Amino acid sequence: MLTKSQARLFFIGGTAFFSLIFVMLTVDTLRQIPERQNTKAMTASVVRGKTIWDDRNCMGCHTILGEGAYYAPELTLVVNRRGPEWIRIFLRDPQAMYPGKRKMIQYDFSEEQITDVIAFLDWIGKIDTNGFPPEPDLKPQVALAKASVAAVSDRPAYFDSVCTACHAVAGQGGTFGPALDGVATRIDPVALDTWLADPQKVKPGTAMPNLELSDELRAELVAWLSTLE
Amino acid sequence: MKFRSQRVAYLFFATSLLLFSLQIVFGFIMGFAHMGYDVLHDVIPFNAARTSHLNLLVFWLLSGFMGAAYYIVPEEADRELHSEKLAVIQWAGLVIVGVTAIIGFQFEWWEGRKFLEIPRPLDYLVVVDVLLFLYVVGRTALGAERFTTTGSVLLVGLTAAALLYLPGMITFESQVMDSYFRWWVVHLWVEGVWELIMGGILSFLLIKLTGVDRELIEKWLYVIVGFTFLSGILGTGHHYYYIGAPEYWLLVGGIFSALEPLAFLGMALYAVTMARRGGMNHPNRIALFWTVGCGIMSFVGAGFLGFAHTLPQVNLWTHGTIITAMHGHMAFWGAYAMLVLAMISYAMPNMTGRKLFSGWAPEWAFWISNVGMIGMTGAFAVAGIAQVYMERKIGMDFLAVQEAVEVHFAGVVLAACLLTVGIGMFIWNFVQYGLPNDEAVGQGG
Numbered sequence: 308m309l310t311k312s313q314a315r316l317f318f319i320g321g322t323a324f325f326s327l328i329f330v331m332l333t334v335d336t337l338r339q340i341p342e343r344q345n346t347k348a349m350t351a352s353v354v355r356g357k358t359i360w361d362d363r364n365c366m367g368c369h370t371i372l373g374e375g376a377y378y379a380p381e382l383t384l385v386v387n388r389r390g391p392e393w394i395r396i397f398l399r400d401p402q403a404m405y406p407g408k409r410k411m412i413q414y415d416f417s418e419e420q421i422t423d424v425i426a427f428l429d430w431i432g433k434i435d436t437n438g439f440p441p442e443p444d445l446k447p448q449v450a451l452a453k454a455s456v457a458a459v460s461d462r463p464a465y466f467d468s469v470c471t472a473c474h475a476v477a478g479q480g481g482t483f484g485p486a487l488d489g490v491a492t493r494i495d496p497v498a499l500d501t502w503l504a505d506p507q508k509v510k511p512g513t514a515m516p517n518l519e520l521s522d523e524l525r526a527e528l529v530a531w532l533s534t535l536e
Numbered sequence: 537m538k539f540r541s542q543r544v545a546y547l548f549f550a551t552s553l554l555l556f557s558l559q560i561v562f563g564f565i566m567g568f569a570h571m572g573y574d575v576l577h578d579v580i581p582f583n584a585a586r587t588s589h590l591n592l593l594v595f596w597l598l599s600g601f602m603g604a605a606y607y608i609v610p611e612e613a614d615r616e617l618h619s620e621k622l623a624v625i626q627w628a629g630l631v632i633v634g635v636t637a638i639i640g641f642q643f644e645w646w647e648g649r650k651f652l653e654i655p656r657p658l659d660y661l662v663v664v665d666v667l668l669f670l671y672v673v674g675r676t677a678l679g680a681e682r683f684t685t686t687g688s689v690l691l692v693g694l695t696a697a698a699l700l701y702l703p704g705m706i707t708f709e710s711q712v713m714d715s716y717f718r719w720w721v722v723h724l725w726v727e728g729v730w731e732l733i734m735g736g737i738l739s740f741l742l743i744k745l746t747g748v749d750r751e752l753i754e755k756w757l758y759v760i761v762g763f764t765f766l767s768g769i770l771g772t773g774h775h776y777y778y779i780g781a782p783e784y785w786l787l788v789g790g791i792f793s794a795l796e797p798l799a800f801l802g803m804a805l806y807a808v809t810m811a812r813r814g815g816m817n818h819p820n821r822i823a824l825f826w827t828v829g830c831g832i833m834s835f836v837g838a839g840f841l842g843f844a845h846t847l848p849q850v851n852l853w854t855h856g857t858i859i860t861a862m863h864g865h866m867a868f869w870g871a872y873a874m875l876v877l878a879m880i881s882y883a884m885p886n887m888t889g890r891k892l893f894s895g896w897a898p899e900w901a902f903w904i905s906n907v908g909m910i911g912m913t914g915a916f917a918v919a920g921i922a923q924v925y926m927e928r929k930i931g932m933d934f935l936a937v938q939e940a941v942e943v944h945f946a947g948v949v950l951a952a953c954l955l956t957v958g959i960g961m962f963i964w965n966f967v968q969y970g971l972p973n974d975e976a977v978g979q980g981g
């Protein structure tokens with residue numbers, strides 16, 4: 308039968324042995340991390356972005372690399388998902404993007420700070436995470452639809468990066484605003500232009516934010532929207 | 537109690553229960569926010585509520601462990617505490633640091649690193665305070681003619697917990713490195729050295745409450761904590777799957793963390809077997825309830841529910857979802873919250889000389905709070921499974937999914953009300969015991 312001193316030996320020996328292996332694996336991990344995390348791409352801006360991330364405790368609502376809180380979206384691939392322009396507009400005034408929804412804090416960041424946060428999130432998105440977050444695997448139909456839309460449309464890049472967060476075209480995109488299929492039959496180009504210039508002026512209290520589009524960009528968007536019949 | 541100085545434990549237990557109540561308040565704020573009523577957003581945004589909830593949890597558990605140590609160490613060393621005055625100073629320091637931290641969180645004075653949000657200057661104060669604590673209990677043990685295995689395991693656990701706090705105080709520019717060493721604190725605490733503390737306290741309680749031979753209890757204590765480290769150290773790998781660490785952690789972390797439930801199964805069998813062997817005839821039945829309950833619920837929350845998402849092929853989908861919160865609640869409850877409540881239930885009658893353990897209230901406190909926690913865990917589980925399927929498997933938008941699971945948070949909040957009633961009754965019982973009493977000194981328990 309096992310004696311007490313044998314039991315103690317099992318405890319001390321096991322602990323020492325596995326601690327040693329753990330330290331050895333850590334040494335190897337530290338050797339591999341610079342390449343896996345792409346240390347070369349860690350610019351000063353990225354590091355400042357991490358400081359903002361820590362100081363504001365964004366992890367108290369969001370997860371990043373799957374760690375943090377479960378109240379707000381996973382941000383590991385957010386730059387990939389939303390694009391830097393959309394994130395910039397969002398961070399200027401988070402509540403304008405999703406009025407009436409779960410609230411993010413209005414931080415009043417400067418443009419430079421927003422640049423740093425985006426640089427940080429962009430760097431995070433390029434870390435080799437062994438495949439996290441995974442592609443949704445029960446969504447083959449939707450993926451098919453996605454491919455065909457991308458193939459036929461020649462829409463403005465800005466529409467893809469910003470407007471699709473709220474609007475769908477051909478079944479793809481957000482559902483927060485109305486789908487824009489056939490919008491040209493409902494709204495003429497002049498009205499579209501006034502709408503995009505300042506939605507609040509046309510319809511006070513509307514949930515569509517003023518995106519402060521430049522004149523050229525607005526013209527490009529109106530021209531394309533007018534083809535959606 | 538045997539020695540007069542054991543009474544300092546009372547201060548720590550009272551602090552524990554006070555901070556626990558506050559933790560629950562912040563829990564409700566988050567529960568309501570998840571239901572769509574984030575009415576306090578402008579005053580206490582979610583991240584402030586969450587940080588307070590977690591740090592209060594850690595603080596009240598540590599306060600409970602310290603109280604337990606101040607109670608147990610004199611008894612195991614068979615002498616008075618080295619200095620009761622230093623112990624009181626150490627208690628005051630703990631309270632000051634804790635309160636400052638919680639107030640600071642409301643003003644964004646924090647580091648955004650889950651579980652380690654305490655700002656650096658306060659970290660140093662924590663270190664000083666813990667050193668003082670270790671000094672007092674350490675001197676007591678070293679000055680003893682002989683010191684038991686139970687006491688040593690407890691002290692080694694507490695010392696190792698203090699040492700492992702240090703890797704959390706290194707500043708890194710890289711999120712990956714930050715995360716890597718954050719787990720040296722968080723994981724190696726709850727699935728490593730805290731289990732030594734748990735083993736030590738359980739062993740003490742079982743010796744006192746069951747009357748089973750000390751040698752036998754302490755032998756199995758070694759075996760159980762042996763299993764803890766055998767699996768738990770390399771089990772840290774289950775947090776390294778997807779944060780940028782090498783791929784071999786999927787294998788190492790998967791295998792060893794899958795063995796971790798054995799240590800908790802050990803704790804459960806340990807408590808149940810010893811209690812049965814002893815015949816369950818100690819008058820303080822309720823302390824035995826909490827002790828055995830702690831063994832069993834730690835296996836359910838940490839062992840079983842931990843295993844449920846620890847294999848890499850499962851964790852790929854559940855990582856960072858409400859599934860984690862489900863496991864986190866039951867694991868902390870079963871292993872550590874119930875442990876502290878067991879210790880309080882055992883120590884109070886001995887410290888005050890009043891035997892208020894036999895009424896209906898303490899027993900109902902036990903059952904109601906446990907049913908409440910099981911209900912919360914169930915509601916988190918349903919919300920978590922729904923989230924994994926809708927968001928991770930089908931690719932639905934995050935906010936749309938959150939709206940779909942709002943209703944389950946109504947379940948969380950309802951069950952949390954039960955838990956709160958149970959804890960309220962426990963605290964009421966605690967208050968009725970009153971303060972430690974000199975007439976109780978020198979009596980066994």
Ligand code: HEM
Nearest residue numbers: 726774793796838842843845846855856860864867868871
């Ligand atoms: C008393 C012991 C335990 C406690 C208090 C505990 C608590 C927790 C907490 C609070 C988290 C969330 C951590 C974070 O994201 O910052 C967590 C994560 C985790 N735990 Fe435990 N745990 C315990 C034991 C176990 C055991 C024995 C296993 C495995 C069998 C396990 C498996 C996991 C896994 C896989 C995660 C990561 C979840 C994710 O990927 O999001 N835990 N645990």
Ligand code: HEM
Nearest residue numbers: 376377378560563564566567860861864865868869873952
């Ligand atoms: C009684 C009322 C309680 C309520 C309503 C509550 C609710 C919550 C909520 C909503 C979260 C945040 C999940 C998220 O990030 O979205 C949370 C986190 C957490 N709570 Fe509680 N809680 C309560 C009590 C407790 C108790 C008694 C414990 C410990 C024994 C506990 C331990 C934790 C832990 C460890 C986390 C972090 C989980 C993780 O990150 O995975 N809570 N709680």
Ligand SMILES: [Fe+2]
Nearest residue numbers: 723727774775
């Ligand atoms: Fe862990």
